[in-house]
Amino acid sequence: MSRSVDLExxxxxxxxxxxxxxxxxxxxxARIGEDYAGRELTLVSVxxxxxxxxxxxxxAIPVPVRIDLMEVSSYxxxxxxxxxxxxxxxxxxxxxxxxxxxxxxxIIDTGLTLNYLLRYLRGKNPRSLRVCTLLDKPARRLVExxxxxxxxxxxxxFVVGYGLDFGEVYRNLRYVxxxxxxxxxxxxxx
Amino acid sequence: xxxxxxxxxxxxxxxxxxxxxxxxxxxxxxxxRWEYEPHVFPIRWSLEGDVLESFxxxxxxxxxxxxxxxxxxRQRLVRKKNRKLRRLRELYPxxxxxxxxxxxFRALMLKYxxxxxxxxxxGAVGQVVPDRDPPxxxxxxxxxxxxxxxxxxxxxxxxxxxxxxAAPAEAASR
Numbered sequence: 001m002s003r004s005v006d007l008e009x010x011x012x013x014x015x016x017x018x019x020x021x022x023x024x025x026x027x028x029x030a031r032i033g034e035d036y037a038g039r040e041l042t043l044v045s046v047x048x049x050x051x052x053x054x055x056x057x058x059x060a061i062p063v064p065v066r067i068d069l070m071e072v073s074s075y076x077x078x079x080x081x082x083x084x085x086x087x088x089x090x091x092x093x094x095x096x097x098x099x100x101x102x103x104x105x106x107i108i109d110t111g112l113t114l115n116y117l118l119r120y121l122r123g124k125n126p127r128s129l130r131v132c133t134l135l136d137k138p139a140r141r142l143v144e145x146x147x148x149x150x151x152x153x154x155x156x157x158f159v160v161g162y163g164l165d166f167g168e169v170y171r172n173l174r175y176v177x178x179x180x181x182x183x184x185x186x187x188x189x190x
Numbered sequence: 191x192x193x194x195x196x197x198x199x200x201x202x203x204x205x206x207x208x209x210x211x212x213x214x215x216x217x218x219x220x221x222x223r224w225e226y227e228p229h230v231f232p233i234r235w236s237l238e239g240d241v242l243e244s245f246x247x248x249x250x251x252x253x254x255x256x257x258x259x260x261x262x263x264r265q266r267l268v269r270k271k272n273r274k275l276r277r278l279r280e281l282y283p284x285x286x287x288x289x290x291x292x293x294x295f296r297a298l299m300l301k302y303x304x305x306x307x308x309x310x311x312x313g314a315v316g317q318v319v320p321d322r323d324p325p326x327x328x329x330x331x332x333x334x335x336x337x338x339x340x341x342x343x344x345x346x347x348x349x350x351x352x353x354x355x356a357a358p359a360e361a362a363s364r
Contacts, residue, residue, distance in 0.1 A: 075219045076302035086220055109301065112220040119221075140297060142288065143222070143254055158300060167303075184300055 003186050005169050011177035015159055016152060018174040021134070022056065024151045028132065029060025032102065032149060040064045042099045042126075046117065047071035047090060048171070049106035052163040053134045057104060066099075068092045072113060086116055092124070101126040102149075106163045107135040111143035118145065135159070135176065158184065203227075208310065209262045209295055210248055216298070217251070225250045229257075231285070233277040245274045247287055257287040262295050 032041070043065050045054035058065050071090035101121065108114055114131065121129055132149035139156040154176075160166050161173030167187060170179070203226040205211040210226075217224045227246045234243035247257035259275065261268050268291065275289055290298075299308040 074302065075216050076304050084215065084219060110298070112216070112222065115222070116220050140294065142256075142258070144256075156297065158297070184305055187305070189306070 003183075007170065007173065010170070010180055010183045011160065011173070012180045013178045014175050015154060015157070015178055016162075016176040021151075021162060021175065024134070025053070025056045026060050028149050028151060029057055029062070032057075032132065033062040036061075036063050036100060038063075039100055040066065042066045042068060042096055042101045043104050044068050044070055044092065044096075044101055044121070045104045046106070046113070049163040049165065050104050050134075052171075053106055054104045057132070066094075068094060068096075070117070072117065074113070086113070088120070096121065096124050096126045098125065098127050100128045101130070103129070103131045105131065105133040107137060107159070108133045108145070108147060109137040109140035111141050111145045114145055115143040134162070135164075206248075207260070207262065209260055212299075212304075213249065213258070213260055213290070213295075216302070217249070222251055223253050225252065231278055231282060233274060233281060243274070245278050255286060257285060258290060259287060260290045260295065262292045264292060268292075 041061065041063055043054060043058055043061075045051060045067065047069055048071065054067070058067060069090060070088065070092060073087040073089055075086075103114070103117060103121070105114060108131075118129065118131070130148040131145065133147055134151040136147060136150045136153045137156060138153060157178045158166070158181075159176050160170035160179045161176045163171050164176065165171045166179055166184060170177075205214070205226070214224060214226070227248060228250050230244045230246045232241040232244045234241070236242050247259045249258040249260070250256070251258065259271070261271050263271075271289070275287065278285065278287065296305070296308050299305050
């Protein structure tokens with residue numbers, strides 16, 4: 001990134017404050033706890049963006065949870081990606097055969113990554129497989145996927161913070177904000 | 191550690207636009223089956239019953255039963271396409287179709303860190319001189335009437351690829 005990053009200054013507007021996010025996480029955790037009462041749940045976090053959400057959500061769920069992490073390559077996202085096919089960069093550490101699994105996502109927009117993950121995880125024979133996302137951007141949806149738990153439905157704007165990045169930066173913002181267009185315009189020209 | 195095996199590559203369709211080639215690459219990347227312009231929908235007829243106007247959406251995603259039409263023209267220039275789409279929805283209410291406008295394509299490129307090349311893939315700049323099939327007879331199902339039988343699945347574009355290896359380091363990796 002050639003221009004210097006101004007972590008807070010590059011954000012045009014706070015879309016979701018830290019308090020709003022935490023209240024929603026508590027609400028989602030309680031709902032999930034009710035739905036999975038008396039059962040054990042495996043949360044599968046999709047790296048890297050969902051990490052803060054996962055960390056907060058797991059502590060808001062009042063039933064026993066196991067956690068696992070997955071990471072898949074993003075289209076155009078790395079210079080080393082040359083095969084032209086999505087790759088699993090980090091697979092599950094343990095079997096999910098017969099388990100209740102909840103995928104934890106930071107944001108769903110096109111649905112392409114999630115569609116791929118769902119097909120992949122279904123092949124591992126979980127007892128149930130559901131999806132929880134903090135943010136849903138339906139305007140960008142290409143693949144319609146039933147999402148069981150949605151934190152916020154957001155407008156069609158490029159957001160960063162609370163795990164979401166641009167060029168691997170801004171993930172550590174405690175809120176979700178709209179990135180100034182001149183930031184990514186400058187990056188495109190660089 | 192790839193979970194997906196490369197699908198067999200069929201004949202290369204001649205994409206009419208570089209943005210279509212890019213979308214096909216994205217669909218391939220995420221292992222979503224696609225067919226390029228496999229169906230033609232008549233949308234206007236003469237009093238004699240001859241087809242006067244038809245609409246062939248750019249992509250059909252058979253596993254999702256979804257058509258995708260991609261236009262990277264400026265918003266004020268897409269009126270004709272919007273009208274055809276409305277007509278198609280009136281006549282074929284069971285057909286699921288999504289129109290990707292220039293702003294949608296731009297957002298997609300931003301998401302994948304390819305904003306720098308979006309102008310090369312959009313509007314008139316992205317148009318290519320296609321080596322396309324002869325004009326089709328409107329109203330004829332391509333599976334029966336097209337030389338390729340409408341089976342252009344997972345094929346690679348015949349158009350020049352301006353983006354291979356051009357992924358900038360600024361990809362929004364998420």
